[in-house]
Amino acid sequence: MGNGKDSSQLAGNFLFPKIFQTFRMAIQPSKLIISLLAMAIICLAGWIMDFSKTVVATRDAQGEIMNTELQIYVDKPDQLQSWIEENKEEGEGTGLFSTLWQFDAAIFHGAVNSLVVLDLQGVKSNIIECFQGIAWAVKYHPIYCIIFGLIKLAVISVAGGAICRIAALQFAQGERPGLTEAVRFSTEKFTSFFTAPLAPICIIVFIGFFIFLLGLVGNIPWAGELIIGIFMILALIAAVLIAIVLIGTVAGFNLMFPAVSYEGSDCFDAISRAFSYVYTKPWHMGFYTAIAAVYGAICYVFVRFFTFLLLWVTRWFLQLGVLGGNKKLTAIWPEQPSFMSLRAQPDWQQLIWSEWLAAVLVYFFLLVAVGLLVSFIISFYFSANTIIYSLMRNRVDNTALEDVYKHTDEVKTEPLTTEAKSEEESQPTSDSET
Numbered sequence: 128m129g130n131g132k133d134s135s136q137l138a139g140n141f142l143f144p145k146i147f148q149t150f151r152m153a154i155q156p157s158k159l160i161i162s163l164l165a166m167a168i169i170c171l172a173g174w175i176m177d178f179s180k181t182v183v184a185t186r187d188a189q190g191e192i193m194n195t196e197l198q199i200y201v202d203k204p205d206q207l208q209s210w211i212e213e214n215k216e217e218g219e220g221t222g223l224f225s226t227l228w229q230f231d232a233a234i235f236h237g238a239v240n241s242l243v244v245l246d247l248q249g250v251k252s253n254i255i256e257c258f259q260g261i262a263w264a265v266k267y268h269p270i271y272c273i274i275f276g277l278i279k280l281a282v283i284s285v286a287g288g289a290i291c292r293i294a295a296l297q298f299a300q301g302e303r304p305g306l307t308e309a310v311r312f313s314t315e316k317f318t319s320f321f322t323a324p325l326a327p328i329c330i331i332v333f334i335g336f337f338i339f340l341l342g343l344v345g346n347i348p349w350a351g352e353l354i355i356g357i358f359m360i361l362a363l364i365a366a367v368l369i370a371i372v373l374i375g376t377v378a379g380f381n382l383m384f385p386a387v388s389y390e391g392s393d394c395f396d397a398i399s400r401a402f403s404y405v406y407t408k409p410w411h412m413g414f415y416t417a418i419a420a421v422y423g424a425i426c427y428v429f430v431r432f433f434t435f436l437l438l439w440v441t442r443w444f445l446q447l448g449v450l451g452g453n454k455k456l457t458a459i460w461p462e463q464p465s466f467m468s469l470r471a472q473p474d475w476q477q478l479i480w481s482e483w484l485a486a487v488l489v490y491f492f493l494l495v496a497v498g499l500l501v502s503f504i505i506s507f508y509f510s511a512n513t514i515i516y517s518l519m520r521n522r523v524d525n526t527a528l529e530d531v532y533k534h535t536d537e538v539k540t541e542p543l544t545t546e547a548k549s550e551e552e553s554q555p556t557s558d559s560e561t
Contacts, residue, residue: 142518145298145528146419149514150426152297153507157306158290162502163495165286170224172278177222181268183211184221195226200263201256223264223271230260236467242424284320287509288313291388294513299389299531316387323383323394327376331369338362375402378412384509385516391532404519411522412515419511427504431466434500438464438493459486460493469497 152158184195199210234253241249265272289309296302304312313320341362345351355362379401386397405412442456442463449456459482461471470493473486520526 142521142528143415143418145518146415146511146514147422148298149419149422149507149511152294152510152514153426153503155293155297155303155506157303157309158293158506158510159499159502160306161286161289161310162505163498165282166498166501166505168282169279172282173222173224173228173275176271176275177224179271180220180222181271182221182223182226183215184226185214192221195221196267197226197230197260197263200267201259223268224275227260227264231257234260239424239427242421280321280324284317285310285313286505287384288316288320288388290506290509291384291513294510295385295388295517295531298514298517299529312388316391319387319392319394319397320384323387323397324376324380326394326398327372330372331376334365334369334372338365375405378409379405381416381512382516382519385513388513389516389520389531400520404516404523407523408519412519415515415518419515423504423507423511426507430503431469431500434496435464435466435469438469438496455482458482459489469500470494 182195182197185193196207196211200207203210234257238250238253238257241247241253289306289312292312293304293309296304341355341358345355347354375398379398382401382404383394383397386392386400387394390396390400442460445460446456458478459473461473464470470490472490475483475486478486517528521528
């Protein structure tokens with residue numbers, strides 16, 4: 128008995144290898160399709176909103192962007208305002224979404240490359256630049272960020288909730304619900320998914336409003352500074368609450384969607400569980416997250432190499448088959464893909480109508496290939512955090528990994544036993560004899 132109990136405890140202490148199931152779960156077609164559709168909707172919304180070119184940018188003689196106010200903000204924040212004043216009248220600006228997309232893509236690749244070679248300083252630098260980009264967007268383009276942020280959160284609430292639901296059922300009980308079933312669950316729980324990340328922000332703003340009021344009172348002549356001094360202890364207490372909520376939100380955000388998917392609960396239960404797991408077992412949370420990040424970086428490099436090889440082989444064999452030289456293929460597919468550059472745009476103005484139409488089709492399929500690569504990242508993120516939630520729930524609440532909320536239409540009826548079948552078959556006979 129003692130040996131069995133010890134071995135059971137030992138197995139429970141080494142749950143982190145289960146995170147390595149994420150790759151197999153992330154490449155599931157239904158998750159990739161959901162991720163691809165979500166990304167397409169978000170990109171479409173960003174492309175439409177980018178018709179208002181609000182970001183100041185400088186361009187070269189060919190019209191290519193050389194610098195943007197975002198890059199100046201990251202490199203030389205103290206010179207940003209003067210740089211904007213000097214360049215805002217010159218030429219056409221660019222859209223906020225495309226600016227952030229290109230910036231975040233470079234940051235992501237830099238962070239992945241640093242993580243693969245275990246360059247923690249490089250990872251730290253890229254993460255800092257990522258937050259700088261977010262700070263710039265919120266500070267200088269707040270209206271755009273609020274509108275686009277709500278659209279993005281609504282799409283992610285449906286798509287991320289569906290992916291987490293599939294991952295929860297797959298990890299807990301080995302089931303693979305269909306795409307329609309998962310999306311139906313996320314739409315039914317849309318309010319919980321949508322409000323879970325927003326509720327802590329509202330709490331922080333609400334508490335901070337009272338500190339703001341105290342600052343306004345401080346403007347009263349003579350008495351203002353005295354009032355601030357008297358109520359300073361209350362402001363510090365409020366700031367402590369803000370710090371607790373802020374740390375819990377940043378560290379526990381990844382657990383909120385999985386909490387709703389696993390428990391079928393509302394946003395407050397999801398927030399409560401996320402905060403509880405982060406503050407109760409912070410080292411376990413950090414360890415699981417680090418394992419998932421390193422493993423995810425390795426998986427991403429592999430999937431990117433697979434995508435590169437797929438495109439390279441396709442173009443190489445096309446090049447062999449095109450007669451009359453490489454000119455025709457180069458017109459519609461300009462260059463051979465590389466590991467860091469999977470697609471390239473043709474010179475649209477130099478194409479005749481047939482080449483232009485062919486180039487559009489080729490470029491579309493290249494975008495789909497690259498989109499599936501990005502979809503893998505989204506799928507991996509939600510799948511990994513669903514597994515981490517299950518492991519943390521097991522650690523903190525001692526809940527079995529197999530325990531998951533089942534919707535009424537997801538509960539499968541048990542097959543009738545032989546005895547039950549015989550009783551059911553004999554029941555009409557007895558009734559007719561009566």
